[in-house]
Amino acid sequence: MGRSGSTKLKNISEIRHYFRTNESPVFFVGATAFNLLGLDRWVRGFSYITYYDSWDGAHPRVFSPSDKPYVEFESGEDINNWLLSNHEVRAHIERQTPPGLRPKIVMVFFDERTERICEELDYELILPSHALRERLDSKIVTTQIADSVGVPSVPNILTTVADWDELVRAVDAAGLGRDLVIQTAYGDSGKTTYFVTKEEEFDAIADEVTGVEIKVMKRINNRPIAVEAVITRQGTVVGPCMTEITGHAELTPYRGGWAGNEMFPTVLDDGSRHAAIQLVRKLGDRLGAEGYRGFFEVDVLLDTDTGDVYLGELNPRVSGASAITNVTAGAYADVPLFAFHLLEYAGIDFEIDVDEINARWEDLASEDEWSHMVIKHTSSTVERINAAPRTGRYVLDHSGRLTYTHGDLDWHLLSNEAEAFYLRIYDAGDYRWKGADLGILVTKAHLEADHGGLTIHAKYLIDAIRGMYYATPVEGGEPELKPAPAKGK
Structure with a gap:
């Protein structure tokens, strides 16, 4: 620089x-x-x-x-x-x-x-070239690269099938059973991941998954973990482990669709956290051999039955999880993770102890708590927004009501779970439709309960923000559909 x-x-x-x-x-x-x-x-x-x-x-x-x-x-x-x-x-x-x-x-x-x-x-x-990112963005290529250095994936096969019978023969030969997860090479995992247990379910998605290379996995009970990292000339610096908030009907209309992240002290036990970080670091070093430099994100899957840690998928880009990565205790102790990306492209010589940074950040990650969630329009209606909540700081008042207090530039000064920062995306005059990102709420509160659903507090925050929107249904005509994707998938 x-x-x-x-x-x-x-x-x-x-x-x-x-x-x-x-x-x-x-x-x-x-x-x-x-x-x-x-x-x-x-x-x-x-x-x-x-x-x-x-x-x-x-x-x-x-x-x-x-x-x-x-x-x-x-x-x-x-x-x-x-x-x-x-x-x-x-x-x-x-x-x-x-x-x-x-x-x-x-x-x-x-x-x-x-x-x-x-x-x-x-x-x-x-940034790395588009051609390189496009190649690495393939779930097929990612799996092959991971296999080459012993980074484990959920038991799977990479194949092309013409129909249900051919799929059955392939998964039976691989011992994957009939409770399956099918992914196409490219696309948002929430929209191109299919859960299949029988022929009727396969037939419903046949147009998407036949005649193209697909990844077919054994379905496991898992907790998705997001981990960001940066490949530098000195090695791979790995950020904190975060859970992924996915598939909640209160937030997204897409089954399995990403809707946010959480970081808290017990997101993983010490052993699983270390295994996840080492998996990402090993994959990062291998991506560096492909010529990749800079920021990337990995979805790691923790098998909740066995404790095994698997590679989920690679996102060779900045992701939605970065919003939390850059406010962690590690970021304030040193520099934000993305600063190492900027450093790699700064045209200046530098020397960092990657082992020492990774070890310190692994310790600090167990002492911090942040969450955010993307609030989408979940119904099938198309509506013109008449009024929308303002971007800024919100707090729970003495009656427990979420109330706007003042404008703010970002969420870095949030200090407790009674506070939240809302980033408005669509404003008055814009349209909302099924899947449109209305805005993003950041808080230090825990949003997912142990049972897997959203907490009562999270549901209240969602309802409160939605209640600040006023909209008029559109009868016919085409709305102005401008995507505002946050995840980076």
């Missing part, structure tokens, strides 16, 4: 000082600022360019173009490409970039067009 290559950063203190004093601009571009919100507390030159302005112009580090004509976006990539090409955004980047420096761009979703735009505008996209 613009410092002479003759200077070598030798410890965390020097790295912290470097990021706090370096003026090289880094722009996070996305539908919202959610994934890396608050990183600007550590990195002086870090700011956000977003499609949705959750703060209505009040956040000093968030820029959103004022002129946003109707566009039918089909993906997060479409939104980011529109932003990068927008004349207001280009002017903003030029204003914020000191003479002689090249602006650096970070985002969750990008494609080959993004790379061409950045090349034409002389922006440095500080």
Whole structure:
């Protein structure tokens, strides 16, 4: 990030000082600022360019173009490409970039067009290439790479089938039984993961899973764990272990769909936590051999019957879990995990003790508690939003009612479970439809109960936020559907 290559950063203190004093601009571009919100507390030159302005112009580090004509976006990539090409955004980047420096761009979703735009505008996209990420994004390729270094997956086969009978022959030969999980190579796991026990269930998804390579797994009772990490030239730095909040009907209409994360002291016992971290580190080192550099996320599966730890899937990008990763005790003791990604692309020499950092963060992770959940529109209705809750700090008042207290820039100053930060995505004038992300709530409260469902407190928070929306059903006509994905899958 613009410092002479003759200077070598030798410890965390020097790295912290470097990021706090370096003026090289880094722009996070996305539908919202959610994934890396608050990183600007550590990195002086870090700011956000977003499609949705959750703060209505009040956040000093968030820029959103004022002129946003109707566009039918089909993906997060479409939104980011529109932003990068927008004349207001280009002017903003030029204003914020000191003479002689090249602006650096970070985002969750990008494609080959993004790379061409950045090349034409002389922006440095500080991420692995789209071609490499696309290849590694395949659940088939991930499984094969993991197998090559002994990283265990749930018992599975990689195959192509034409019908139910062919599937039965394949799983019987592999001893997987008939209680199966089928995944296609690409796609959000909540939308491209299918649970099959009989022919009728297979027939319902046959168009999606026949004639293409699929991963067929034995279904296990599991707890999904999200772990983020960064591959650096010094090795893989691994972040904390978090549970995944998935499939709750109060939050998402998609069975198995991701809806948030939680980190708390007993998310895993010491042995399972260590096994998960070592699995991610081993996979990261192998991905480094593929040429991958920087941030990635791994879904780890803990078999709740046997205690075994398995690779679930790889997400070669920033993820929704980053919102928690960057506020942990480890982040405040050292630097946020994503800072190591920035360091890897900074063009400066550095030296870090990866073993020591991983050991310390593993200890600190057992002493912290954070949660967040993405609140989607779960019904099949299409509605125009008339009023929406504001972004900012909310607290439970003396009667236990969730109440807005004041605007805030991020959730880093939350101190107890009676407080929450709500990041609004869709505002008055926008439309909501089945699966639309309304907003994201961050808290230090525990959201999932031991029985696997949401806690009473979590359900109240969801109902309270939903109760602050007022909307009118749309009769016919097509709403303005602009995706605002948070997970990064």
